[in-house]
Amino acid sequence: MIRLLPLAACAAFALPLPAAAQPAPDPAKLRDAALASDTLAWDIVEGLTTEVGQRLAATEAEARARAWAVRKVTALGFHNVHVETYQMPVWLRGEERAEVLGPSAQKLVLAALGNSGSTGARPLEADVAYFATFADLQASPAGSLAGKIAFIDHAMTATQDGSQYGAFGAARRQGPSIAASKGAAAVLIRSIGTDHGRNPHTGVTNWAKDQVPIPAAALSVPDAEQLVRLVRRGPVRIRLTLTPQFAGQGESGNVVADLPGTDPAAGMILVGGHLDSWDLATGAIDDGAGIAITTAAAKRVHDAGPHRRTIRVVWFGAEEPGGFGGNAFAKAHAGDRYVLAGESDEGADHVWRFHTSLPPANKPLEDRIAQALAPIGITWTTGPGDFGTDVGPTIRGGVPGVGLQQSMLRYFDYHHTPDDTLDKIDPIQLRQNVAAWTAVIAMVALAPEEIGAPLSVNKAK
Ligand SMILES: [Zn+2]
Numbered sequence: 001m002i003r004l005l006p007l008a009a010c011a012a013f014a015l016p017l018p019a020a021a022q023p024a025p026d027p028a029k030l031r032d033a034a035l036a037s038d039t040l041a042w043d044i045v046e047g048l049t050t051e052v053g054q055r056l057a058a059t060e061a062e063a064r065a066r067a068w069a070v071r072k073v074t075a076l077g078f079h080n081v082h083v084e085t086y087q088m089p090v091w092l093r094g095e096e097r098a099e100v101l102g103p104s105a106q107k108l109v110l111a112a113l114g115n116s117g118s119t120g121a122r123p124l125e126a127d128v129a130y131f132a133t134f135a136d137l138q139a140s141p142a143g144s145l146a147g148k149i150a151f152i153d154h155a156m157t158a159t160q161d162g163s164q165y166g167a168f169g170a171a172r173r174q175g176p177s178i179a180a181s182k183g184a185a186a187v188l189i190r191s192i193g194t195d196h197g198r199n200p201h202t203g204v205t206n207w208a209k210d211q212v213p214i215p216a217a218a219l220s221v222p223d224a225e226q227l228v229r230l231v232r233r234g235p236v237r238i239r240l241t242l243t244p245q246f247a248g249q250g251e252s253g254n255v256v257a258d259l260p261g262t263d264p265a266a267g268m269i270l271v272g273g274h275l276d277s278w279d280l281a282t283g284a285i286d287d288g289a290g291i292a293i294t295t296a297a298a299k300r301v302h303d304a305g306p307h308r309r310t311i312r313v314v315w316f317g318a319e320e321p322g323g324f325g326g327n328a329f330a331k332a333h334a335g336d337r338y339v340l341a342g343e344s345d346e347g348a349d350h351v352w353r354f355h356t357s358l359p360p361a362n363k364p365l366e367d368r369i370a371q372a373l374a375p376i377g378i379t380w381t382t383g384p385g386d387f388g389t390d391v392g393p394t395i396r397g398g399v400p401g402v403g404l405q406q407s408m409l410r411y412f413d414y415h416h417t418p419d420d421t422l423d424k425i426d427p428i429q430l431r432q433n434v435a436a437w438t439a440v441i442a443m444v445a446l447a448p449e450e451i452g453a454p455l456s457v458n459k460a461k
Helices: 027-037 040-051 061-075 134-139 165-169 175-181 221-233 283-302 324-332 358-378 392-396 425-445
Strands: 079-092 096-100 106-108 108-111 124-131 151-153 186-189 216-219 235-242 246-260 268-274 310-316 338-341 351-356 402-406
Touching: 027 283, 027 358, 027 425, 040 061, 061 079, 061 165, 061 246, 061 310, 079 124, 079 324, 096 108, 096 216, 106 221, 106 358, 108 283, 124 134, 124 186, 124 221, 124 392, 134 151, 134 175, 151 175, 151 221, 175 186, 186 221, 186 235, 216 235, 246 283, 246 324, 268 425, 283 310, 283 425, 310 324, 310 425, 324 392, 338 392, 338 425, 351 358, 351 425, 358 425, 402 425
Parallel strands: 124 151, 151 186, 186 216, 268 310, 268 338
Antiparallel strands: 079 246, 096 106, 096 235, 108 216, 124 235, 246 310, 351 402
């Protein structure tokens, strides 16, 4: 049986029980209880996506989401709940229309990329220059795209590790800036997605310094394939209207909440996900699920009895437009001692693999984590690992990372589309995520040995 403390045990007015009066949590039992019966993660992601909806960075909606988050984690008994704000540029979507002109006249379905420039109210009409790959665009001569709409195609497919997002995502992240530098008037990309629904996948694009933003949008995959067929038949001319705007500086913020441990000198474990979403949907898998999973897991560990290390949960703001929350947090907390940092931001499907960058001296802890994760189907890997956008800056500052990699076979069907909604979350796989994070958090929060190394020594790559 798991002994659950009543909520009041965490409230400020309740006297803490002496540590010796409570048994220490058993990570394996906590894991199994989460797998069998967790409802809190679903409750959080259902509540956030229903009551707040979309949460575009640095907008009124994201501010409402922070207020919602503060109320939620306070009600759950977290301590030291507060918002850490920062300023950042605001980008807002406008109208978006595209149509093929001439004998095959037809509309195309598209969505502006984050940071897209505007055509202005009057549509832009231009001929299409087709590039089968991002590399083909890179190889095109300087000035060769003058006045044209560059159309960047690619061939991303679904894999369990989602690794193709790195390679094919370049078409979205850097493609528009490169096309603009060669004279393009606008850019269309095939959505960085693996579905064949007519939903475009938005996402941020990054302009090189001094590059004036041009209109840039993603076509749904079927619309991109249609445009490829048209281009093969001969020259294509498109009329395009995109009216997004840069709306100056705005406020975003990170919501920070702690579950205190018994030994403040032992360092903290940092977990979380991101609170903001793109504006096309309610951000259920990206990343309502991630904050729900890590928050539910942290609370399970805390409710089970005294734990040595403080568990800090952060609901990061403004991840989507470029990791503003993660950067602000690392800067504000450079003096904190975290022994391990990790985030959940690959959807809500099951965890299948984990890796850490714990120092060699902590191999016994890593072995214990591996043993705790093996019974729920999670294997261990050593390869070089990315631990995520939000904890990345903290990890680069010298904190060991932990990554719990989720199956991404379905993720890029919905990622950044109007279809990132609650119904895409499988409650059973969501519970397996909570079970995995519960085991990791418990192992680290309870570990009797010292973890990590001084910040100056333990520089992660
Ligand atoms: Zn995300």
